[in-house]
Amino acid sequence: MHYDIVIVGGGAGGLELAARLGRKLGRRAGKERVLLIDRSSFHIWKPTLHEIAAGTLDAHQEGLSYSILGRSNHFSFMLGELDTFDPIAKRLTLKPILGENGRELAPERGVTFTWGVLAIGSGSNLFGTPGAEQAHLLERTEDAEAFHTRLLAAFMKASFSPEKIMSVAIVGGGATGVELSAELIEAHRELLGSLGGEQRFRLDIAVVEAAPRILGGLPEKISSQATVALERKGVRVHVGAKVLAVHADRLETSQGDIPADLIVWAAGVKAAPGNVGYGLETNRNNQFVVNDRLETSAPDVWALGDCAACPWPGEGAPEGRIVPARAQAAHQQASYLAKALVARMGQRRLDAPYVYKDFGSLVSLGENKGVGALMGGLGGPNFFVEGLVAKWAYISLHLDHHRAILGAPKTIVLALARLLQQRVAGRMKLH
Ligand SMILES: Cc1cc2nc3c(=O)[nH]c(=O)nc-3n(C[C@H](O)[C@H](O)[C@H](O)COP(=O)(O)OP(=O)(O)OC[C@H]3O[C@@H](n4cnc5c(N)ncnc54)[C@H](O)[C@@H]3O)c2cc1C
The missing domain is CATH 3.50.50.60 (FAD/NAD(P)-binding domain)
Structure with a gap:
C-alpha cells in the first residue's frame, strides 16, 4: 500500500x-x-x-x-x-x-x-527509580481507565473500613499532578454527596515534587496560587522531596515515607x-x-x-x-x-521557519477554577488570570482542538450535548 x-x-x-x-x-x-x-x-x-x-x-x-x-x-x-x-x-x-x-x-x-x-x-520519565513501574501512569486512555477502576474500588474499601480514610500519592508537581489532585477532590466530593453518613470517608492526597516548588516551569505567582488552592482543599504538597523508591503501599522519599493506597507517577x-x-x-x-x-x-x-x-x-x-x-x-x-x-x-520549501509562540500556561484546579498567565501581545507583559476566567481560557484550548478537527458548528453541538449530558447524568462516572 x-x-x-x-x-x-x-x-x-x-x-x-x-x-x-x-x-x-x-x-x-x-x-x-x-x-x-x-x-x-x-x-x-x-x-x-x-x-x-x-x-x-x-x-x-x-x-x-x-x-x-x-x-x-x-x-x-x-x-x-x-x-x-x-x-x-x-x-x-x-x-x-x-x-x-x-x-x-x-x-x-x-x-x-x-x-x-x-x-x-x-x-513519563521514571528516572530509574526502583519500583516506579508499580505506579499508575497517565500516558494512554487505558492507563486513565485502569486508574479509575482502582480508584472506585479503593473508594468502596475506604467507605466500609474502620479507619474511613483513603490515600493517594502523586509523584510530580507539574500540571498533570496538580490537575489530577484537584480533579480527585471533585470526584470525592461528588461521591460523598451520594453516601450516607456512616459510609463517608476522608481522602488524603499528597503531591510529591523534587523541585523547590510545584509547577516549576511556570511563573512563580502561578505556582504559589496553585499551592495555596491545593492546600485549602486539603492536599499535602511536599516540595524538595525526592522519591527514592516506590513500594506497593508507600512512597519512600528523601523527607520520609508517605503511605498510599494508590500511587500515580506524573513526573518527567x-x-x-x-x-x-x-x-x-x-x-x-x-x-x-x-x-x-x-x-x-x-x-x-x-x-x-x-x-x-x-x-x-x-x-x-x-x-x-x-x-x-x-x-x-x-x-x-x-x-x-x-x-x-x-x-x-509543489516542489517548494516554505520561506519561514517554525517559531514557537508561547501564549501562556493555564492549570485547571477543578470545577470552575483555574490559574494561569496569558502572554501579552508583541512580547508585552503576562496577564495573570485565575478563577472562572482561567478555567474558561483552559476549556477554550480543548474547544480549539475540536474545532480544528470537527469544524465550529459540530464543536458547538458537541459541547452543548456534553453539558446537557452532565446535567442529566451527573458529572462523575461512578461505574
Ligand atoms: C494528564 C495530562 C494533562 C496535560 N495537560 C496539558 C495542558 O493543560 N496543556 C498543554 O499544553 N499540555 C498538556 N499536556 C501535554 C499534552 O497532552 C501533550 O503535549 C500533547 O498531547 C502532545 O501532542 P502529540 O500529538 O505530540 O502527542 P499525543 O497527543 O500524546 O498523541 C500521540 C498519538 O500517537 C499514538 N501513538 C503513540 N505511539 C504509537 C505507535 N507506536 N504506533 C501508533 N500510534 C502511536 C497515540 O495513541 C496518540 O494518539 C498534558 C498531558 C497529560 C498527560
Whole structure:
C-alpha cells in the first residue's frame, strides 16, 4: 500500500495535521493521499486524561472515532502500532493486531510513503527509580481507565473500613499532578454527596515534587496560587522531596515515607525507547531531533509534538533549549507542517521557519477554577488570570482542538450535548 503522506500518531498534533491535509488534498484527489495511523481506534485529547482517571470525564463519550473523522476530513485511517520505520526505503510496518484470546485479527502490514510524519507523543520519565513501574501512569486512555477502576474500588474499601480514610500519592508537581489532585477532590466530593453518613470517608492526597516548588516551569505567582488552592482543599504538597523508591503501599522519599493506597507517577517526559531504532537522530529523551522546519535527520521525514526535539532559541534562553512538550506546541506545529507539506508537494520549501509562540500556561484546579498567565501581545507583559476566567481560557484550548478537527458548528453541538449530558447524568462516572 502506498500513500503520498503518512502520519503516524493521531494525538493533539497528528490528528489536526491529518484533518488539515485531508481537507486540503484528499477531497479532490482521493483517499490515497493522506493516511493516519494510530494504535488506538479512537481519539482522546491527552490533556483530559486526568479527568478520565478521576471519573469526571467519560472516555466513551469523549472519544472520537478516527474512521469517522477520516470520512469527514477526507483522510484514510489505519489501526496499528508502529513496529519498524525505514526512512531511507520510506517504508514502515505495523504490528499484527491480536484479539482478546491472543488470536490474530490483522497481520503485520507494510506501508510505503513519499512523505512521512512522526507524531507519536511521549510518556513519563521514571528516572530509574526502583519500583516506579508499580505506579499508575497517565500516558494512554487505558492507563486513565485502569486508574479509575482502582480508584472506585479503593473508594468502596475506604467507605466500609474502620479507619474511613483513603490515600493517594502523586509523584510530580507539574500540571498533570496538580490537575489530577484537584480533579480527585471533585470526584470525592461528588461521591460523598451520594453516601450516607456512616459510609463517608476522608481522602488524603499528597503531591510529591523534587523541585523547590510545584509547577516549576511556570511563573512563580502561578505556582504559589496553585499551592495555596491545593492546600485549602486539603492536599499535602511536599516540595524538595525526592522519591527514592516506590513500594506497593508507600512512597519512600528523601523527607520520609508517605503511605498510599494508590500511587500515580506524573513526573518527567520521555519518548518511547523504540524511537532510537528508526534510523533517525534522537536525543537522550528518545525524541527525534528536528530543525526549525520540523525536518528530522532524514529527507522527507518530519516529526512534531512531544516526540520531537525542536529548537526554541530566544534572547537569554539557555543553549539548546527546546520547545516544551505541550498541546499548544503540537497544535501550532500541525498548522505549520500542513503548509510546509503542501509546499513540499509543489516542489517548494516554505520561506519561514517554525517559531514557537508561547501564549501562556493555564492549570485547571477543578470545577470552575483555574490559574494561569496569558502572554501579552508583541512580547508585552503576562496577564495573570485565575478563577472562572482561567478555567474558561483552559476549556477554550480543548474547544480549539475540536474545532480544528470537527469544524465550529459540530464543536458547538458537541459541547452543548456534553453539558446537557452532565446535567442529566451527573458529572462523575461512578461505574
Ligand atoms: C494528564 C495530562 C494533562 C496535560 N495537560 C496539558 C495542558 O493543560 N496543556 C498543554 O499544553 N499540555 C498538556 N499536556 C501535554 C499534552 O497532552 C501533550 O503535549 C500533547 O498531547 C502532545 O501532542 P502529540 O500529538 O505530540 O502527542 P499525543 O497527543 O500524546 O498523541 C500521540 C498519538 O500517537 C499514538 N501513538 C503513540 N505511539 C504509537 C505507535 N507506536 N504506533 C501508533 N500510534 C502511536 C497515540 O495513541 C496518540 O494518539 C498534558 C498531558 C497529560 C498527560
